[in-house]
Amino acid sequence: MGQTLAEKLWESHVVRSAPGEPDLLYIDMHLVHEVTSPQAFDGLRLAGRPVHRPDLTLATEDHNVPTQNIFAPIADPVSRTQVETLRRNCEEFGVRLYPMGDAEQGIVHVIGPQLGITQPGMTIVCGDSHTSTHGAFGALAFGIGTSQVEHVLATQTLPMDRPKTMAVTVTGELPVGVTPKDVILAVIAKTGTGGGQGYMVEYRGDTFERMSMEGRMTVCNMSIEWGARAGMIAPDQETFDYLRGRDHAPKGAEWDAAVEYWTSLRTDDDAEFDAEVTLDATTLTPFVTWGTNPGQGAPLGSSVPYPEDFEDTDRVAAEKALTYMGLQAGMPLREITVDTVFVGSCTNGRIEDLRAAAEVIRGRQVADGVRMLVVPGSMRVRKQAEQEGLDAIFTAAGAEWRQAGCSMCLGMNPDQLAPGERSASTSNRNFEGRQGKGGRTHLVSPLVAAATAVTGHLAGPADL
Amino acid sequence: MEKFNVHAGTAVALRRSNVDTDQIIPAVYLKRVTRTGFEDGLFSAWRANEPDFVLNQPRFAGATILVAGPDFGTGSSREHAVWALLDYGFKVVISPRFGDIFRGNSLKAGLLTVELGEKIVQRMWDDIEDDPALEVTVDLVERQVRWSGEIHDFELDDYSRWRLLEGLDDIGLTLRHTDDIAEFERGRSSWLPTVAAPSAS
Ligand code: SF4
Numbered sequence: 001m002g003q004t005l006a007e008k009l010w011e012s013h014v015v016r017s018a019p020g021e022p023d024l025l026y027i028d029m030h031l032v033h034e035v036t037s038p039q040a041f042d043g044l045r046l047a048g049r050p051v052h053r054p055d056l057t058l059a060t061e062d063h064n065v066p067t068q069n070i071f072a073p074i075a076d077p078v079s080r081t082q083v084e085t086l087r088r089n090c091e092e093f094g095v096r097l098y099p100m101g102d103a104e105q106g107i108v109h110v111i112g113p114q115l116g117i118t119q120p121g122m123t124i125v126c127g128d129s130h131t132s133t134h135g136a137f138g139a140l141a142f143g144i145g146t147s148q149v150e151h152v153l154a155t156q157t158l159p160m161d162r163p164k165t166m167a168v169t170v171t172g173e174l175p176v177g178v179t180p181k182d183v184i185l186a187v188i189a190k191t192g193t194g195g196g197q198g199y200m201v202e203y204r205g206d207t208f209e210r211m212s213m214e215g216r217m218t219v220c221n222m223s224i225e226w227g228a229r230a231g232m233i234a235p236d237q238e239t240f241d242y243l244r245g246r247d248h249a250p251k252g253a254e255w256d257a258a259v260e261y262w263t264s265l266r267t268d269d270d271a272e273f274d275a276e277v278t279l280d281a282t283t284l285t286p287f288v289t290w291g292t293n294p295g296q297g298a299p300l301g302s303s304v305p306y307p308e309d310f311e312d313t314d315r316v317a318a319e320k321a322l323t324y325m326g327l328q329a330g331m332p333l334r335e336i337t338v339d340t341v342f343v344g345s346c347t348n349g350r351i352e353d354l355r356a357a358a359e360v361i362r363g364r365q366v367a368d369g370v371r372m373l374v375v376p377g378s379m380r381v382r383k384q385a386e387q388e389g390l391d392a393i394f395t396a397a398g399a400e401w402r403q404a405g406c407s408m409c410l411g412m413n414p415d416q417l418a419p420g421e422r423s424a425s426t427s428n429r430n431f432e433g434r435q436g437k438g439g440r441t442h443l444v445s446p447l448v449a450a451a452t453a454v455t456g457h458l459a460g461p462a463d464l
Numbered sequence: 465m466e467k468f469n470v471h472a473g474t475a476v477a478l479r480r481s482n483v484d485t486d487q488i489i490p491a492v493y494l495k496r497v498t499r500t501g502f503e504d505g506l507f508s509a510w511r512a513n514e515p516d517f518v519l520n521q522p523r524f525a526g527a528t529i530l531v532a533g534p535d536f537g538t539g540s541s542r543e544h545a546v547w548a549l550l551d552y553g554f555k556v557v558i559s560p561r562f563g564d565i566f567r568g569n570s571l572k573a574g575l576l577t578v579e580l581g582e583k584i585v586q587r588m589w590d591d592i593e594d595d596p597a598l599e600v601t602v603d604l605v606e607r608q609v610r611w612s613g614e615i616h617d618f619e620l621d622d623y624s625r626w627r628l629l630e631g632l633d634d635i636g637l638t639l640r641h642t643d644d645i646a647e648f649e650r651g652r653s654s655w656l657p658t659v660a661a662p663s664a665s
Contacts, residue, residue: 016647020486026648028656038497044501055658085497096659109613117657147543155638157645250655258655
């Protein structure tokens with residue numbers, strides 16, 4: 001029987017396997033940021049262990065970064081300590097770091113791909129659950145905990161049990177105005193937030209084949225939001241075109257050898273998955289969330305659901321969510337007004353996302369009483385956007401143009417919602433308090449975010 | 465990680481059940497950036513607000529064995545809970561039942577968690593409170609807990625026991641296979657990306 005892509009990636013990285021023990025997996029690249037690494041480095045220090053492969057380790061500052069004044073010291077003492085600790089650790093252990101303000105600094109899942117460090121066939125880990133983003137290149141990428149971070153630093157390996165495999169097959173062309181974000185939100189709404197638990201998921205079908213690398217990253221990014229251990233898409237010409245010429249991409253004869261190998265990274269025709277999900281892309285519409293987990297989403301054209309229409313625990317969850325969100329069942333989603341619009345994060349903070357949002361907002365104005373934050377995922381994305389004049393489009397419309405970081409994706413830096421404030425956000429989590437204590441989050445695509453900024457209520461470009 | 469063989473020490477009776485990891489160490493301590501020094505966070509709410517709390521009683525000072533009620537260490541997966549107990553000086557926690565993740569974390573970090581029946585734990589509580597100087601022996605070799613005439617076997621899987629006896633944490637275990645790792649590294653494709661060291665830029 002043939003093998004799935006995930007199985008091929010797994011097997012090609014097994015250093016050692018023994019009956020009754022987890023496989024020891026080699027890690028090709030370890031990405032590090034300031035939040036989940038301090039204790040790991042401290043653990044190394046306590047045991048007198050070095051970083052085994054500093055050359056396969058790359059650090060950046062992202063979660064705590066203030067995006068307004070990136071060159072000033074961080075005001076919040078906890079944030080400042082985390083960032084300063086990372087700097088000290090990187091220096092002591094010889095790890096390359098892109099600090100705040102550096103031309104290469106940015107969200108960890110944005111900088112790996114843009115540097116060409118994320119390549120097909122690799123294993124990539126990071127102490128961050130959205131590491132699945134890198135799977136868009138046909139890599140096996142997953143988030144790990146702090147003691148695993150220490151393990152990888154010390155050994156460049158991880159003992160792991162192999163998860164099961166699942167195929168998510170989506171076919172057909174996406175209707176106009178429907179984006180990769182809508183596809184993944186629809187998948188999560190269909191399967192529930194636990195639907196992917198214990199699986200390495202491969203997204204397959206012509207819908208994904210037609211997607212840009214940015215779009216594929218958006219999809220793989222949110223794999224964790226339905227519980228999947230990893231998400232991946234087989235590499236193809238689109239992947240190779242994106243990688244060619246990037247700083248760390250192979251060059252010359254090595255490029256040819258790499259492409260030949262990468263081309264073999266596909267699920268064999270006779271391979272079997274442990275589970276399968278299918279979806280028809282042609283039926284999709286823009287999707288937004290109404291609740292407090294990413295699975296509580298619905299088409300933009302529909303209404304806030306009635307909790308009675310759900311069963312058991314889902315009903316209780318829906319009731320709780322509506323109370324927290326301050327919403328009435330039956331209310332059309334388009335009538336929900338927002339205070340803040342956030343375009344950014346490792347889900348939708350790449351150049352293509354900014355272009356899409358700029359296209360909608362060009363020549364229009366952000367509605368009165370609405371603030372719109374546009375936060376590039378990396379300093380490089382920021383620079384490119386400025387070269388393309390996107391910053392001018394956003395600022396002319398009345399939006400704020402920020403420096404690179406996680407920003408309002410999570411309440412760990414100054415960009416936060418006030419209690420009761422409501423946002424349309426291109427990020428990936430709408431948990432209670434995620435964007436700031438008491439904040440209310442609606443997850444949306446960049447297109448919906450921009451249209452919402454203009455109208456002041458949840459809207460798509462077609463509503464303008 | 466220190467090897468664990470046979471431990472003899474005094475014990476403290478924590479007469480509470482469902483002690484979750486947030487009670488073992490509250491979330492504010494998670495903001496720290498160090499791996500040691502979490503002893504001040506251990507049960508900090510109880511120690512601060514309850515003058516009679518067992519750990520505030522001088523007669524139990526220096527105890528190395530914590531004897532708790534059922535469902536100790538449930539809730540959030542924070543590894544800090546184990547660190548706080550170890551940093552405070554505990555080598556063993558005894559309870560009729562542990563939270564799964566906590567138990568996994570503790571055995572990996574070198575804190576021996578021992579499950580004994582509820583009746584036995586209650587007798588142990590009484591004996592400890594009658595005589596705080598009572599010596600309790602936790603014998604990992606024989607998988608036994610003993611004190612003043614009482615002898616009780618406990619269960620622990622062979623693999624966890626072996627790791628504790630050898631003092632091997634996950635990293636220590638993996639480092640026994642450095643040859644395999646080096647061998648694998650020799651076979652990696654030459655085009656795979658590397659990051660230049662900070663000084664080399
Ligand atoms: S942008 Fe959000 S999800 Fe992504 S790494 Fe930062 S905090 Fe995590």
